[in-house]
Amino acid sequence: MTVTNKQARKRIGRAISDLLKVRDDYSGLSAAEKQTNEDAIVALKSEYFALDGAASSASYAEITMALTGAQTQLEEIKDKRDKFKNGLVTASKILGSLTSVLKLIT
């Protein structure tokens, strides 16, 4: 089975996330075990970032652009949530009015 770079990144990303959870609670682990975990995190991160070459030579200005682009997308996501909420509120108001009218005429 062929694994795409995107799939490989996801798998490595999940493994890094798991190892970071281990780092959150190192109690009960020996110094050698802790070091092994830290080494594995570093090695996996290196693999992860090697799979995405697009940003590897970016300048400060290009990083600024990428962050600003993400900010715009995130603000749109927030706006969509607000619109969804407003839609629910409006529907409730309309149905509330309709129920009141039905009560009056039935």
Added chain:
Amino acid sequence: MTLTKFISLTSALALISACGISEKQLSDFGKTADQTVQVVGTASTVTSDLLKQNEVTRNACAYLNGGSYTLASTPKTKLSPLLSDQKAVVAALGAYANAIAGALDAEEQAKVDEAGGTLATSIGALGEQVDAGAETGPTVSLLLNAIVQIEENRRISAVKAEMEKVLPFLNRLKELLEADQARVLAEMDQQIVEWERHNRCVLATSRHRANAEATFRAADQAKRALIANRKQAERAVQAMDALIDAHFEIVYGDGEFEDGLETLIAFLADLQAIKDA
């Protein structure tokens, strides 16, 4: 609706809800992001402030010594292109972190959940008014809960996708900060040396004035703050590491939306079963 179906539906909904991000995760991420922005921005912010302060103190020194001075003068030395670039990227990083906090705001999501609950109640009331049947209320309520949860999962999934795209750029920023750290700290140090030189001039001239001790204490405090900031600026790379780790934990942590799709399909099948019953 049978009890079994009701339990099946509510269980499916509970699993769909589990695709979210916990409030603790969000709070931890927010703290890490704020701290990173502050630490990474220390060199550019402090150096930029020192350039302005040094100009004022230089003129104050000239004034106190009876020399010629300028009011509201602009610094002759400008922030280097490197520190200007860093200043811009830190501003963008701060805005990006704020946008994540806004898109994942738990309080706003609670309002969406509440609006979904209110709509379910309104539909239930209307159902009663038109004699739509006893099962209408709970079914509509479950369905609306599902719609709200699916929408929430879509939103969280979209936020994670943006964060995933940004991750390599954060790593690149870390590399650049590491490579440029010596130059950045040298520029900061140069302004700290200038700061000390101008302040010593003011202190020397003020020694026999009434407020001499207060002037000294203020300068001493300011120098201590500069030493702390200098140490903080050295931690820019470690701060980026913390932010990168926080991204991995959010993007690849528990409950990815893809994992919840099977649950969603099962849930829709249950809804169909109710319709057919």
